[in-house]
Amino acid sequence: xxxxxxxxxxxxxxxxxxxxxxxxxxxxxxxxxxxxxxxxxxxxxxxxxxxxxxxxxxxxxxxxxxxxxxxxxxxxxxxxxxxxxxxxxxxxxxxxxxxxxxxxxxxxxxxxxxxxxxxxxxxxxxxxxxxxxxxxxxxxxxxxxxxxxxxxxxxxxxxxxxxxxxxxxxxxxxxxxxxxxxxxxxxxxxxxxxxxxxxxxxxxxxxxxxxxxxxxxxxxxxxxxxxxxxxxxxxxxxxxxxxxxxxxxxxxxxxxxxxxxxxxxxxxxxxxxxxxxxxxxxxxxxxxxxxxxxxxxxxxxxxxxxxxxxxxxxxxxxxxxxxxxxxxxxxxxxxxxxxxxxxxxxxxxxxxxxx
Amino acid sequence: xxxxxxxxxxxxxxxxxxxxxxxxxxxxxxxxxxxxxxxxxxxxxxxxxxxxxxxxxxxxxxxxxxxxxxxxxxxxxxxxxxxxxxxxxxxxxxxxxxxxxxxxxxxxxxxxxxxxxxxxxxxxxxxxxxxxxxxxxxxxxxxxxxxxxxxxxxxxxxxxxxxxxxxxxxxxxxxxxxxxxxxxxxxxxxxxxxxxxxxxxxxxxxxxxxxxxxxxxxxxxxxxxxxxxxxxxxxxxxxxxxxxxxxxxxxxxxxxxxxxxxxxxxxxxxxxxxxxxxxxxxxxxxxxxxxxxxxxxxxxxxxxxxxxxxxxxxx
Numbered sequence: 145x146x147x148x149x150x151x152x153x154x155x156x157x158x159x160x161x162x163x164x165x166x167x168x169x170x171x172x173x174x175x176x177x178x179x180x181x182x183x184x185x186x187x188x189x190x191x192x193x194x195x196x197x198x199x200x201x202x203x204x205x206x207x208x209x210x211x212x213x214x215x216x217x218x219x220x221x222x223x224x225x226x227x228x229x230x231x232x233x234x235x236x237x238x239x240x241x242x243x244x245x246x247x248x249x250x251x252x253x254x255x256x257x258x259x260x261x262x263x264x265x266x267x268x269x270x271x272x273x274x275x276x277x278x279x280x281x282x283x284x285x286x287x288x289x290x291x292x293x294x295x296x297x298x299x300x301x302x303x304x305x306x307x308x309x310x311x312x313x314x315x316x317x318x319x320x321x322x323x324x325x326x327x328x329x330x331x332x333x334x335x336x337x338x339x340x341x342x343x344x345x346x347x348x349x350x351x352x353x354x355x356x357x358x359x360x361x362x363x364x365x366x367x368x369x370x371x372x373x374x375x376x377x378x379x380x381x382x383x384x385x386x387x388x389x390x391x392x393x394x395x396x397x398x399x400x401x402x403x404x405x406x407x408x409x410x411x412x413x414x415x416x417x418x419x420x421x422x423x424x425x426x427x428x429x430x431x432x433x434x435x436x437x438x439x440x441x442x443x444x445x446x447x448x449x450x451x452x453x454x455x456x457x458x459x460x461x462x463x464x465x466x467x468x469x470x471x472x473x474x475x476x477x478x479x480x481x482x483x484x485x486x487x488x489x490x491x492x493x494x495x496x497x498x499x
Numbered sequence: 500x501x502x503x504x505x506x507x508x509x510x511x512x513x514x515x516x517x518x519x520x521x522x523x524x525x526x527x528x529x530x531x532x533x534x535x536x537x538x539x540x541x542x543x544x545x546x547x548x549x550x551x552x553x554x555x556x557x558x559x560x561x562x563x564x565x566x567x568x569x570x571x572x573x574x575x576x577x578x579x580x581x582x583x584x585x586x587x588x589x590x591x592x593x594x595x596x597x598x599x600x601x602x603x604x605x606x607x608x609x610x611x612x613x614x615x616x617x618x619x620x621x622x623x624x625x626x627x628x629x630x631x632x633x634x635x636x637x638x639x640x641x642x643x644x645x646x647x648x649x650x651x652x653x654x655x656x657x658x659x660x661x662x663x664x665x666x667x668x669x670x671x672x673x674x675x676x677x678x679x680x681x682x683x684x685x686x687x688x689x690x691x692x693x694x695x696x697x698x699x700x701x702x703x704x705x706x707x708x709x710x711x712x713x714x715x716x717x718x719x720x721x722x723x724x725x726x727x728x729x730x731x732x733x734x735x736x737x738x739x740x741x742x743x744x745x746x747x748x749x750x751x752x753x754x755x756x757x758x759x760x761x762x763x764x765x766x767x768x769x770x771x772x773x774x775x776x777x778x779x780x781x782x783x784x785x786x787x788x789x790x791x792x793x794x795x796x797x798x799x800x801x802x803x804x805x806x807x808x809x810x811x812x813x814x
Contacts (some may be wrong), residue, residue: 339517342797344789346752346768350523351782353526354774431642435756438644439771458648458760461656467648475641482640 178487
């Protein structure tokens, strides 16, 4: 017989969790749409994390002359395979392929193109329609659409995740300080945030992006400038409420430092409200990134970007596979995130928790 | 009510002032010399220098700001470098498209979002409710241009029923029939926002539905339809009205993308093009107008809110 404590604490995916979190997890699982979205999203995300192994213009594994080579992770000069030059081997070159296959074999990834591989041997002018060679066709620069989708999904999600994490940190810190100390500081920061949020964000992002032609990290910083305010109100309200609770007053009377009270005693209470907001911040970040990419003010030219593909779809209406692919991928990605967010929100909702 | 109004309007002006300062600083942060841009590649350094003095670019930032502000207050937003006409004229030109687009979008949102949300709440749990909420969740999660491209693909490229881009003025040739150019853009812009309103209307109707006074009303034997319209809907409207504020404000920002997708000659697209042309006075003036509009909408919503809900002004 298991003890009551074991029965109620339980484990989720191998982690020990408290009864309330167990209940939340079970509530989340009961929401089929959110639960399945989480699984599909996780699988897609993990798969695309290894994008180099799925879509690449270098083989995953090469067997040559009794040795194994992994060109995905390491660059080898042509001479290793009996070629003439000290340059990096071009595995798409039929000559190199012949050399290797004389004394071994090549294992290609399922999609033998990277996001920036230009297929010079297309039989039709680019954009080429879907075929056995390019499962989803190519874009107008003869790059494989499927490979770009795989890399584009990864970069969008990673960008969104990093931005969400950073804006949560800044937003929670600002909200905590405001709510905990209150008074003039709170008032001034409230007014500032009001004005800051009143600025037309997309326009300012475009202005700044047009000026500095951003890379991945500078774009991240630019968007962080405006995205941190999202969480402040929730966290601030939570801190304002909690700061007069008796256990907080007791802690203060005992001489516990402000920082300890804020982060050890109040923050865990504010986390519920925060967590329920996060998936929506994530999907919002991805949407903004896609919009900027679409307008041509986003990630650097050549990046595997879904927004850029959507723009190509708009400019090449005669090549519907471009538009349709980007529609489906962006639609799928964002709906999965929103479904997960809905599930999380419902799972954490105290009114639904104890029904 | 009067005191609330005074306090609320009193907060409006400092906010606008602070926002105008932020915008001014933002635009000044852009590297590149407006004087050099104005004179083009052939200009001599002396000519650029002379123009800088003439434009007041040599003065301190504070002096420049105050000068700009005093011009703005008198209705002078400066001249466009590219077009050589007053910025205000350009904005007025673009305003026709943008305002009509926003109006048509709001018509869709109110005319479609509110009733659908009410129906979903009244028939909660049914397959109709389920499919409506599924659909609205999907629409709320995708960007406006996504819907826009989809509409272009179906109605313009494949069916050929509606034009895919551009908008000739309704005051010119074609008259009111030109509004058909705005049909697809406004639907695209409305879709995600209407979806939000549907979800919000449904949720707040259901919240109010659980209140004691609604049960009392029903117990008194009032006709169910009357309960829904008089008792539930009016109170549920409170949340929805404040959401209209966000929505209108969001429309201003989202319109930039929609106008670009459909190549509409609106204010949003003008800003984007001015950014590419480094036409500083236009960017500065237009963004200021957008912020003014945004704050005015928020003010209007707050006042409307206080008028609808007596509890607000008592606070």
